[in-house]
Amino acid sequence: MLRTEDPTLGDTGQVSAYTPCREQVPIDIAIVGGGIGGLALSIGLQQYGHVRVKIYEAASKFSEIGAGVFFGANSIRAMTLIHPAIGEAFAKISTSAVWESKRDTYFDFILAHELHGLPAGTHIISPQVTASEQHSTAHRAHFVDELIKLVPDGTVGFGKRLADISRDEGRGKTIMKFADGSTAEADAVIGCDGIRSVCRDFVLGKNNPLSQPVFTGKHAYRGLIPMDKAIAAIGAEKAQNRFMFLGVSGHVLVFPVAEGQVMNVVAFSTTKSGTWEGEGVKPMKREDMDADFEGFGEDCQKIFSLMENTDHWGIFDLSPDIPTFSSRPLHLLLLGDSAHACAPHQGAGAGQALEDAHILSHILGACRSPSDVLAAFGAFESVRMPRTKVVQKYGRLQGELLDLQRPDVGDDLEKLKAIIDVPIREIWNCDLGAELEKAQAVMRRKLAESAHTYALLTTxxxxxxxxxxxxxxxxxxxxxxxxxxxxxxxxxxxxxxxxxxxxxxxxxxxxxxxxxxxxxxxxxxxxxxxxxxxxxxxxxxxxxxxxxxxxxxxxxxxxxxxxxxxxxxxxxxxxxxxxxxxxxxxxxxxxxxxxxxxxxxxxxxxxxxxxxxxxxx
Ligand SMILES: Cc1cc2nc3c(=O)[nH]c(=O)nc-3n(C[C@H](O)[C@H](O)[C@H](O)COP(=O)(O)OP(=O)(O)OC[C@H]3O[C@@H](n4cnc5c(N)ncnc54)[C@H](O)[C@@H]3O)c2cc1C
Missing domain, CATH: 3.10.180.10 (2,3-Dihydroxybiphenyl 1,2-Dioxygenase, domain 1)
Structure with a gap:
C-alpha cells in the first residue's frame, strides 16, 4: 500500500477542510477499465485506507499501444498531486528534447511543403515555455508499466468486460455483470473504459446520440522509428527534438521517447469524405498514406518511408454537450475518455484523465461512508465538466489550425503564429490545487445540505x-x-x-x-x-x-x-x-x-x- 503523510494536502499546502466528525466506514469502489485514467485513480485512492478499490479490465493483461504520449505541464503536476509516487515513476521514464538548447521549446513548427513561395522546412515559429510550463514525452507502454508497479497485487480482475450495470437499492450496492457471465458489486462504480465506453451508455442511455463517439474528420498514422534510422533520414535536430511539420489538410509531429532511443511519429490528415469506415484502428495501407500526404516535402516522405506496419487511427471525440458524467441512481461516474474524449491535437486527453483522477481520488477519499459518494460525484462534475469542455473545444479547433484549415486563419501564417500556443497555455496553466479546493467546497456544501435536510426530517x-x-x-x-x-x-x-x-x-x-x-x-x-x-x-x-x-x-x-x-x-x-x-x-x-x-x-x-x-x- 502506498501512503503519504497527508494525502489531503493540495497545491497550496493547506489541509483539507473536511473534519472527521463521523467515523469512517469502508467504501467499496469498482473501477471499470485499467487504462491511464483507471490506474491513476486506483493509485490515488490507495492513500485512503477506508476506500477499497478493485479494477475490472476487459483485456487479459495490461497492454498499451506502441506509441508515444505527450504530457503538458498540467498533466505532470496532476501525476504528483494524485500521488507523489506517480510523479517519481514518470520522471524515471520521461524524455525531454534531447538537445539542451531545445528543452524550453514547445515544438518547432515548420512547413511540411512549399507554401506561398516558401520551401518545405521553412521555420514558422518556436514557442518557448516558462519554468512552470515544462512538458515531456514518454513511450505509453513504459508509463503504464510504471503505473502497474504501484497497484497492489490482487487489485485487478482481468478478462472482465463490463456488459451490464444495475443497482440493488435495498442493499445499497451497484451490481456489475461481465461478458464472461460473472458478477461483482460495489458501493459505487467509476467508468474508466475509454472513448467506446459501455458505462457511458448507462449514464446517458443506450440510444442517446450524445453517447456516441463523433468522427472529427481527421485520421492519423502512428509509428515508432529507431532513433539511428530517424537521424539518418532527417538529421539529428529534427529527430531528437520536438518538431511539427504543418501542411494544408495534414500535419506531422515527431518527438523523442524511450530516453531518446526512439522517435515517435503521428501523421494527421483530413479525410475528403468526412467519414470513417470500419474499425477505429486498422492496419495502415501504404497507398492510402501516399495519397494522403501527396505533395508533402522530402523530410516527411523520408519519415513515412520508415513507418512499417503502423496503425491507422480514425480520430473521434465526444460531444462537449454531454449533460452529465454520472448516473446517480446507479452510483456510476465516468472518468477520462469515457466522459470527455477530445481530439488529440494538443496532446491533452490522457492529461485530462490524470486531472480527473487527482480531483476524484481526493474527494472520494474524503467521503466518510458510502452515503457521501453522490456528493463527491456532484463536486467532481462541478469542476471537471467546465474544464474538460474547454479542452474538447480547443482540441477540434487546434486540429483545424494545424491543418491550415481553421476558417478564420486558413493558411495565413502570421495569424497562425499569433494563436498557435494560446489554448495550450490555458490548458497547462490550470491551478489544480485551486480546482481541488473548489471541488472540496462544493462537496462540503452538498454534505451540509443533505445533513440539513436529514436533520429537518429527524430532529x-x-x-x-x-x-x-x-x-x-x-x-x-x-x-x-x-x-x-x-x-x-x-x-x-x-x-x-x-x-x-x-x-x-x-x-x-x-x-x-x-x-x-x-x-x-x-x-x-x-x-x-x-x-x-x-x-x-x-x-x-x-x-x-x-x-x-x-x-x-x-x-x-x-x-x-x-x-x-x-x-x-x-x-x-x-x-x-x-x-x-x-x-x-x-x-x-x-x-x-x-x-x-x-x-x-x-x-x-x-x-x-x-x-x-x-x-x-
Ligand atoms: C492519435 C492519438 C494521440 C494521442 N496523443 C495523446 C498525447 O500525446 N497526450 C495525451 O495526453 N493524450 C493523447 N491521446 C489521448 C489519450 O490516448 C487518451 O485520452 C487516454 O488514453 C484516455 O485514458 P483512459 O484511461 O480514459 O482510457 P483508455 O486509455 O482508452 O483506457 C480504457 C481501458 O478500459 C478498458 N475497457 C474498455 N471497455 C471495457 C469494458 N467494457 N469493461 C472493462 N474494461 C474496458 C480498455 O481495455 C482500456 O484498458 C491521444 C489519442 C489519440 C487517438
Missing part, C-alpha cells in the same frame, strides 16, 4: 409523527436553467440535478434557503434517528422543477393554482427574507400585512405562480 420532537410525508412538489417550468437561475437568486439551492436518460429529462430538485439558525454542518446529523417526523411535510418538502414537455403542460406554466396562491413559503424571519427577495428583484403582488396568524406578503415567481411569504406567530 422535530414537538409534532405528531406522520408517515408518509410530502417529499417533493412539482413546479412546472419552461426551462430548467432559467428556473434554477431565478430561484438561486432568492437563495434556493439545487439539491439534485440528474439527467434521466430514459426520459431525456433532468431530475432537478431545489430547496428553500437555509435559515442562518439551522444546522449547516455534517456534525449536526443525529446518527441515531431512524424515522421521519411530520416536520418533513411542512419544512422538508423540496420542489421538483418539472419541464413542460407538451402544449397541455405548457398551459399550466405559471398558473398551477388557477390564479390562487400556489405555494406557501414559511420563514422564521419575515423581514429578513422580505428584504432578501426584494433585493433579488422579486415582484410583490400584495405588500406585507400583519394578520392575526402572522405576517404575510404575496410574490410572483418568474412564470407568474403566486407564493406567500409567511411568518406564523
Amino acid at each position: 422535530s420532537t414537538t409534532r405528531v409523527i406522520t408517515m408518509p410525508y410530502i417529499a417533493h412538489i412539482s413546479l412546472i417550468v419552461r426551462d430548467y436553467d432559467e428556473a434554477i437561475a431565478f430561484y438561486s437568486r432568492l437563495g434556493f439551492t439545487v439539491v439534485e440535478d440528474t439527467f434521466v436518460p430514459e426520459q431525456q429529462k433532468r431530475w432537478v430538485v431545489i430547496q428553500p434557503p437555509l435559515s442562518p439558525s439551522q444546522p449547516t454542518s455534517t456534525s449536526a446529523v443525529p446518527e441515531s434517528a431512524t424515522h421521519r417526523p411530520s416536520s418533513a411535510s411542512s419544512q422538508g418538502a423540496t420542489i421538483l422543477l418539472a419541464r413542460a414537455s407538451n402544449p397541455e403542460q405548457e398551459a399550466f406554466i405559471g398558473n398551477q393554482a388557477g390564479g390562487r396562491v400556489f405555494l406557501f413559503l414559511g420563514t422564521d424571519d419575515f423581514d429578513r427574507d422580505y428584504k432578501r427577495f426584494s433585493d433579488a428583484g422579486v415582484e410583490w403582488v400584495r405588500p406585507p400585512k400583519v394578520e392575526a396568524y402572522g405576517k404575510v406578503a404575496v410574490w410572483k415567481d418568474l412564470y407568474g405562480n403566486l407564493w406567500d411569504l409567511i411568518q406564523h406567530y
